Amino acid sequence: MKNLKQYLPILIGSFIIIGLVAFSFIYTYFIKDTIKPPPTFLYNDDGKMIGTYGYPPSLTYPFGVDRLGRDVFWMVIDGAKYTIAIALVVAVIRVVFGILFGIFYGFTGKKFEMIVSPFINAFRFVPAVIIVFPIFQMLQSGLGENQYKTIGLQILLISFIAIPILTNTIGDEVKEFLKNDFILSSKVIGAGNMWLRRKHVFPFLRTRILLLFVQQTIQVLFLLTQLGVFRLFIGGVVTLFIDDGDGRDMSKANEWAAMIGSNFFELSIDPWVIIGPSIAFIVTIFAFNLIKLGIERIIQKQPVPTKQLIHDTVHDFDSLSDFDFVNKTEVKTDLMKEEQSSYVLSK
């Protein structure tokens, strides 16, 4: 029972994510063809026309309908798999390279660090969106030659801009870890750097990989929303026309960030168009945050609660009467134990 409670955040979080993705796939393969597009005009019970496209949320259309006559709810569901997939793929690339470089960065000396770390610092001062912007624009304008190549490049780009910082953080952690006493003793025995990496550093990082991965996924989702605002969408762009001939760039894949970004100026007209994907974003990030919380709890194993320290020893010796010596015969063995424990401590 206690175990289950510990894993509860992880379970709920993964349930939400897997559920969303599964529902999204079911939609594309099974439900999509059975759904009728929303009617062009909406009539009330008397048969009077009360409105056209751009319906506010109602029971039939939980997230409303946008001005092009598309049901926002199903768009959000359709976009779930792309959005989550992009976030996961980028996070995997980031973590793999971050750990690979981080392990090596952790072993470098102080001089190397003094030269490289300010350089990495530069990445912190230039917002990621700014670095990416010119390249994304160039990719989007030169679209059509090879769509998969473009998507691949975009994904690689938003993966690599975070790697220097990630390398730095992991490297610092490794450096801190290398200060442990057992590393020193391992070195004294004659372990080389490669051995230390393989036998000590990597197992230490292995417990943290999952945590890093979830953290990065959340960060990528945040970055996606920011990119969406600047009309930088991953994947193809379609220009859709509303009746007045005003073209508007939309993402082909109904990816959430793109849905928010391309409709941002609808904010005061029909806000539900961006409320739908926003809710989806919040739910997804919340689920990942839950997973993160669960992993953190497991890694820390909860700091020893003070309750254990105040341990009532009276009940340990229920069989003895009130005025017996508890350790009377075990004085010698106790000393032995103490010696042993002090030996263990000074290891």
Next chain:
Amino acid sequence: MIQTSKLISKHILQFLLTIVGIGFITASSFSLFLPKGERLPELWNQLQIFFWSFFYFKDLEVLMNVQELVYVPFYTVLKDPYVYSLTILFAAFICSIIVALLLSYITYMAPKLVKKIIHSLLFFLQSVPDVVMIAGLQIFLFWLFNKTGVMIIDPVAGLESKVYVLPIFVVSIIPTIQLFQMIYLSINEEEIKEYVEYAKAKGLSKSWVLVRHILRNVTITLLTNTKLIFWVIISNLFIVEFLLNMKGYFSFLFKNMNSPEIFFMSLVLLFIPFFILDVIFKYIVNRLRGVSV
């Protein structure tokens, strides 16, 4: 004497290297997608331009009007938005520190139930992207305006007017949450230490111990993590300026996307105050820790 000069030279070296790093990032982002043979020469060319632009700082010009080709000196154009954005940045920074400190004080003093509520509320707020937060706030303000006709804060900047309250508020939400979590965590770490127990045993009140003893040690954690907070605030303000149509530093940057040397110079100017603050904070942390530098 030797030590101080050594320290200063170390800081200067770090400063220069970061600027080189910024130059490298900008140059490569501008030259990465050129045809194959031109990439490296263009990169080198850009870096050279960046280097010389320091010496010809007064001659840097910004294209103001594309049709009439009006050029205006760089430093006169940048001054206004730069000051404006930095005001917001630092106001947001100070706000988030004050609010986070207050919040952690309240949480520390509050009963268990309130603690739990505050924690879960912040946990939820953590999952709201800044873009969504701005959109939600704007929708809320519009809705309020439609219902009651009261405009609490002007949600979008006009042509001339400058908005302060809303951007500062929005920009400081996420850093506040992060700072609060940092502070609260380190308060909890300090709380089990012996000096706190001793102070409590002497009969000092809970809030006295927190304010006089624990907070002093928490400051160290706070100041060492300011870099992270600055980073969050910068990237938030970038989005906020775009969405609220503010005429700040970042929209200036955004307009001059296609002139690398202006772009680079502006980034360097942004970096300078943060670098100085960073050095000062490091100094304070060392003083607090009692490490003689």
